[in-house]
Amino acid sequence: xxxxxxxxxxxxxxxxxxxxxxxxxxxxxxxxxxxxxxxxxxxxxxxxxxxxxxxxxxxxxxxxxxxxxxxxxxxxxxxxxxxxxxxxxxxxxxxxxxxxxxxxxxxxxxxxxxxxxxxxxxxxxxxxxxxxxxxxxxxxxxxxxxxxxxxxxxxxxxxxxxxxxxxxxxxxxxxxxxxxxxxxxxxxxxxxxxxxxxxxxxxxxxxxxxxxxxxxxxxxxxxxxxxxxxxxxxxxxxxxxxxxxxxxxxxxxxxxxxxxxxxxxxxxxxxxxxxxxxxxxxxxxxxxxxxxxxxxxxxxxxxxxxxxxxxxxxxxxxxxxxxxxxxxxxxxxxxxxxxxxxxxxxxxxxxxxxxxxxxxxxxxxxxxxxxxxxxxxxxxxxxxxxxxxxxxxxxxxxxxxxxxxxxxxxxxxxxxxxxxxxxxxxxxxxxxxxxxxxxxxxxxxxxxxxxxxxxxxxxxxxxxxxxxxxxxxxxxxxxxxxxxxxxxxxxxxxxxxxxxxxxxxxxxxxxxxxxxxxxxxxxxxxxxxxxxxxxxxxxxxxxxxxxxxxxxxx
Amino acid sequence: xxxxxxxxxxxxxxxxxxxxxxxxxxxxxxxxxxxxxxxxxxxxxxxxxxxxxxxxxxxxxxxxxxxxxxxxxxxxxxxxxxxxxxxxxxxxxxxxxxxxxxxxxxxxxxxxxxxxxxxxxxxxxxxxxxxxxxxxxxxxxxxxxxxxxxxxxxxxxxxxxxxxxxxxxxxxxxxxxxxxxxxxxxxxxxxxxxxxxxxxxxxxxxxxxxxxxxxxxxxxxxxxxxxxxxxxxxxxxxxxxxxxxxxxx
Numbered sequence: 027x028x029x030x031x032x033x034x035x036x037x038x039x040x041x042x043x044x045x046x047x048x049x050x051x052x053x054x055x056x057x058x059x060x061x062x063x064x065x066x067x068x069x070x071x072x073x074x075x076x077x078x079x080x081x082x083x084x085x086x087x088x089x090x091x092x093x094x095x096x097x098x099x100x101x102x103x104x105x106x107x108x109x110x111x112x113x114x115x116x117x118x119x120x121x122x123x124x125x126x127x128x129x130x131x132x133x134x135x136x137x138x139x140x141x142x143x144x145x146x147x148x149x150x151x152x153x154x155x156x157x158x159x160x161x162x163x164x165x166x167x168x169x170x171x172x173x174x175x176x177x178x179x180x181x182x183x184x185x186x187x188x189x190x191x192x193x194x195x196x197x198x199x200x201x202x203x204x205x206x207x208x209x210x211x212x213x214x215x216x217x218x219x220x221x222x223x224x225x226x227x228x229x230x231x232x233x234x235x236x237x238x239x240x241x242x243x244x245x246x247x248x249x250x251x252x253x254x255x256x257x258x259x260x261x262x263x264x265x266x267x268x269x270x271x272x273x274x275x276x277x278x279x280x281x282x283x284x285x286x287x288x289x290x291x292x293x294x295x296x297x298x299x300x301x302x303x304x305x306x307x308x309x310x311x312x313x314x315x316x317x318x319x320x321x322x323x324x325x326x327x328x329x330x331x332x333x334x335x336x337x338x339x340x341x342x343x344x345x346x347x348x349x350x351x352x353x354x355x356x357x358x359x360x361x362x363x364x365x366x367x368x369x370x371x372x373x374x375x376x377x378x379x380x381x382x383x384x385x386x387x388x389x390x391x392x393x394x395x396x397x398x399x400x401x402x403x404x405x406x407x408x409x410x411x412x413x414x415x416x417x418x419x420x421x422x423x424x425x426x427x428x429x430x431x432x433x434x435x436x437x438x439x440x441x442x443x444x445x446x447x448x449x450x451x452x453x454x455x456x457x458x459x460x461x462x463x464x465x466x467x468x469x470x471x472x473x474x475x476x477x478x479x480x481x482x483x484x485x486x487x488x489x490x491x492x493x494x495x496x497x498x499x500x501x502x503x504x505x506x507x508x509x510x511x512x513x514x515x516x517x518x519x520x521x522x523x524x525x526x527x528x529x530x531x532x533x534x535x536x537x538x539x540x541x542x543x544x545x546x547x548x549x550x551x552x553x554x555x556x557x558x559x560x561x562x563x564x565x566x567x568x569x570x571x572x573x574x575x576x577x578x579x580x
Numbered sequence: 581x582x583x584x585x586x587x588x589x590x591x592x593x594x595x596x597x598x599x600x601x602x603x604x605x606x607x608x609x610x611x612x613x614x615x616x617x618x619x620x621x622x623x624x625x626x627x628x629x630x631x632x633x634x635x636x637x638x639x640x641x642x643x644x645x646x647x648x649x650x651x652x653x654x655x656x657x658x659x660x661x662x663x664x665x666x667x668x669x670x671x672x673x674x675x676x677x678x679x680x681x682x683x684x685x686x687x688x689x690x691x692x693x694x695x696x697x698x699x700x701x702x703x704x705x706x707x708x709x710x711x712x713x714x715x716x717x718x719x720x721x722x723x724x725x726x727x728x729x730x731x732x733x734x735x736x737x738x739x740x741x742x743x744x745x746x747x748x749x750x751x752x753x754x755x756x757x758x759x760x761x762x763x764x765x766x767x768x769x770x771x772x773x774x775x776x777x778x779x780x781x782x783x784x785x786x787x788x789x790x791x792x793x794x795x796x797x798x799x800x801x802x803x804x805x806x807x808x809x810x811x812x813x814x815x816x817x818x819x820x821x822x823x824x825x826x827x828x829x
């Protein structure tokens with residue numbers, strides 16, 4: 027009997043093992059998902075930027091890579107508590123039907139939004155975790171996976187979720203843990219969850235999704251399990267948030283699966299298209315969908331293993347950073363094909379910091395500068411000479427006031443790495459004249475320009491740029507003539523426009539900024555006399571000054 | 581006197597223009613009248629030039645004449661400078677009246693100008709005086725004969741050495757004006773004059789100037805007249821001199 031029993035046990039083991047393996051090699055036949063995203067917060071909570079977008083991405087990936095039927099994915103954006111509960115209640119009948127037929131059915135519940143200690147914040151409403159637990163456990167699902175990306179709102183970095191005093195993550199897992207449950211939360215009881223403007227996502231959900239796209243496929247079996255994606259999301263979220271002002275964020279996972287074993291969540295090997303990172307590739311890659319710029323993956327890879335990311339077919343840009351070097355690549359990923367990221371076909375770029383998450387990016391720059399201009403000696407000036415006026419001399423003997431000292435002050439908004447817009451106020455012209463009868467005449471010209479600036483980063487610390495600008499201009503003239511019996515004082519305003527094309531170099535050795543030098547030619551028909559002459563306050567101009575970078579830290 | 585050109589140019593190049601006298605600009609107007617120029621005939625008005633508040637003078641309906649006294653001598657030529665807007669139909673003429681007696685010794689038509697400057701050389705006179713104070717008075721006139729518009733922004737006069745230029749012959753010096761010999765005088769004889777300073781005190785020997793006099797002081801004149809003392813103010817100097825002039829008894 028004993029050998030027979032052992033043989034029977036061995037056969038059963040093989041049967042269960044093989045049946046379990048078979049179940050793990052294909053998507054779940056019956057899987058439902060309720061995906062909730064809500065940007066608004068409750069009282070005292072700042073509105074989130076990306077919670078609803080994250081929910082959309084999760085829902086999309088479940089269909090794309092998780093084997094979920096799109097009809098069985100319920101995406102709830104900015105719902106109230108009643109709608110969430112109604113959705114869960116609506117699934118109860120379907121789960122009961124599956125159970126009656128002996129079919130395994132899985133429920134994936136995802137929430138991204140604000141929360142407090144014992145409740146989710148759905149705008150002004152709250153959904154108590156106890157209530158949510160009751161509804162989830164009431165469903166006769168074989169397996170319920172709950173992913174919560176929420177914590178307390180904070181003053182910095184749009185931290186979201188529960189208060190530090192009351193541990194949302196801990197409480198929520200305690201509240202939801204039961205048989206056939208897995209609960210993954212974005213942070214521990216001591217931490218806040220954060221969003222990233224660079225990733226346009228919460229750190230946790232971003233890395234959770236990247237892990238599901240294949241980066242988390244540790245054993246390279248073509249599918250990403252709950253355990254694998256947790257480990258990946260945990261490590262990457264912690265690494266990314268450790269550099270932020272809010273501090274490191276530790277994802278948590280508690281499971282009570284009762285024999286379910288390894289639970290696959292996605293099947294990147296079966297995806298329509300892939301981006302491959304070869305075994306000898308190392309570095310950090312930021313992969314963005316073009317032309318939207320949405321970040322689909324941000325991974326750091328070491329040499330030695332191949333990394334395959336499942337992506338939809340389409341156009342992508344990849345920014346690769348390795349140490350202080352950076353490259354930019356354009357990828358055309360076709361359906362049913364894979365593309366290997368090859369640095370040989372990438373373009374080296376000077377500034378890798380723009381793609382390094384957490385290192386910050388320039389948003390606004392400020393400039394103040396001085397210079398000299400050389401307005402043309404046109405008919406207006408020649409007529410002044412004809413009428414006996416000569417240019418006055420400034421503090422330096424060789425400097426005439428008609429070689430005016432210029433001033434500029436403005437701000438630039440970076441739109442992309444190579445393009446920005448700016449606005450600046452300038453003193454574009456100034457000249458003082460005197461006549462032998464003591465008459466004095468002077469003019470000032472001012473402009474308020476808006477322009478477009480194109481940049482080319484030549485070195486880490488050196489950037490070339492070219493720009494065009496145009497804007498309204500004001501010219502103010504002043505005549506003072508001391509007559510024999512009276513003094514004539516006359517001030518006039520002339521309105522026109524100013525436009526300039528210029529090019530320059532920025533020397534930016536410091537994080538705060540550096541210097542700039544530019545030269546250009548301007549046209550500003552502005553000041554008019556009684557003879558019909560219009561003075562051009564433009565001409566060649568040279569400016570130097572300070573360029574101050576305002577870098578946003580993610 | 582206002583120098584029009586910067587001093588260092590004068591020193592280095594010794595240009596005649598250095599001695600130009602500016603008669604225009606804001607000194608043009610003293611209230612509602614011209615400061616240096618007199619209106620002999622017609623009317624004038626203020627008019628904007630390159631700037632609406634930098635006034636020039638516009639000459640009214642023809643005939644309009646404005647004038648200004650000046651001096652001439654035998655070694656320098658005068659350069660007359662004008663900046664303005666002169667229509668072709670204005671028929672503007674610059675006239676020189678030596679001794680300011682009425683007859684015009686020299687005329688210069690002013691061409692059409694569109695806010696341009698133009699200068700004209702006035703001839704020297706052929707009287708050579710032994711003293712540097714020996715200048716003769718003259719009157720400059722701008723005479724508008726036509727209907728065209730004239731706006732003058734600047735008027736100026738300067739002197740420069742022109743020994744080779746043909747002089748205006750002066751053979752009929754009026755009584756009381758400087759002379760070299762009696763044959764130059766219209767009447768009487770060329771003789772020394774009595775000098776006094778600004779306070780009326782006689783100046784001693786060393787100032788040797790002669791002028792045409794009708795007669796010797798306190799002598800009898802023809803036609804029953806008597807020789808009286810006439811006093812003439814020196815041009816551009818604080819002083820005066822006296823000479824004999826016949827007056828009816």
